[in-house]
Amino acid sequence: AQKITQTQPGMFVQEKEAVTLDCTYDTSDQSYGLFWYKQPSSGEMIFLIYQGSYDEQNATEGRYSLNFQKARKSTNLVISASQLGDSAMYFCAMREGPGSNYKLTFGKGTLLTVNP
């Protein structure tokens, strides 16, 4: 079974608009962490934002914020005021707990294209 599911293979957004990238996860651990990464065409993995399973507030980092719904096991990334440089592949990831040896699993990604 998929641990991380990103249902949007591709998304388009107009420059300066907001966009939401979806991610759902599956784990039986009580303690886990959720990450989002950006991968431009150069291939480097750029960390964007982190949410711990016990964090009560939704994480925010500049233009990036998470809509963390623990009961639904979803952690959607919201990018506000999209910029052309935001065009890239976006990956959601989950770090499981000690019982899983801290396995770190990534979704298949969403390719975001920002149109001028």
Next chain:
Amino acid sequence: SQTIHQWPATLVQPVGSPLSLECTVEGTSNPNLYWYRQAAGRGLQLLFYSVGIGQISSEVPQNLSASRPQDRQFILSSKKLLLSDSGFYLCAWRDRDRAHFGDGTRLSIL
């Protein structure tokens, strides 16, 4: 500061040849280490991960193996490469709220 080194950056190997990719981490001790493979335009497939020296967890049965001979060294190997082993290989280490990635190795099998 912590850094992660991964080499080589690119590699072209014939089918049936051996492989050794090395990843080392500086500035931290007892890191959780990970090897991923990414096919062109696809997601990151977790291959192996390790929580300590000599401790390797394998995610998928395949033509590859991993070893962790030292605390901050993680090696990905193969005795005989297959065409399907082509891809972009990424090493990573994780602290509490972030995973740090190497620059990756682009492996082409001829």
